[in-house]
Amino acid sequence: MTGEQARLRLPQKTAESRLIVVARAQRAEDYDAVLEALIDAGIRSVELTLTTPGTIERLPHLLERFAGDADLGIGTVTSLDQLKSAVDAGARYLVTPITVPELLAEAVRVGVPLVPGGFTPTELFASWSAGASAVKVFPAGRLGAGYVKDLRGPFPDIEVVPSGGVDLESAAQWLAAGAAAVSVGGPLLGDAFGGGDLDALRERARGFVAVATGGA
Secondary structure (H helix, E strand, C coil), X not given: CCHHHHCCCCCHHHHHHCEEEEECCCCHHHHHHHHHHHHHCCCCEEEEECCXXXXXXXXXXXXXXXXXXXXXXXXXXXXXXXHHHHHHXXXXXXXXXXXXXXXXXXXXXXXXXXXXXXXXXXXXHHHHHCCCCCEEECCHHHCXXXXXXXXXXXXXXXXXXXXXXXXXXXXXXXXXXXXCCEEECHHHHCCXXXXXXXXXXXXXXXXXXXXXXXXX
16 A cells, blocks of 8 residues: 555644644643633644643543534654554544654554654655655754745655744744644743633634634
8 A cells, every 4th residue: 555545634624724733731631721712713723742641531521522623633642552542532633743654554554644743854755655644844943934845846745744933923934835734832822821811822823823824
């Protein structure tokens, strides 16, 4: 089976919104209020990270509450056990910070979209050719948006999602350069998981949504 035959596309809301919010909380119980504010502001895809204790256990509850409005994925997946737990809990997609061929092969086998992280053309093309739904350029803050054009010279069909250090200005640049979506964390979330103003979070989120949808 070739990568193209095996490839699962990103979930519909994620692909259409072109924006993934990486939610890295201190406690899984803190997800609810922040996700509610993000979704209210138009966010349609949230990556919940396994660096937050209790994320897998909290996911079914979050899916019951929010799955009608947004794709909820699981990120920072680094082992087969984590992948299986995320899939069993109902994750709509998976994200890794690194290139691990075994994780991609298993995701393809079980039919869940996976966005593996990589930095070099060799890593990114290897994942793409093996059936990745998109490839995460990480840490994107070390590169410029022109990297998308550079990659698409030899790899014209590759779907790129920059992550790490993507702020509002660089999000617009990456998307204009042809990125399939942008993955954003701190520049959007700010202090939301530390008791910050959720109305201010909504305003920041609306700004990113406008950029992702071409409205700004």
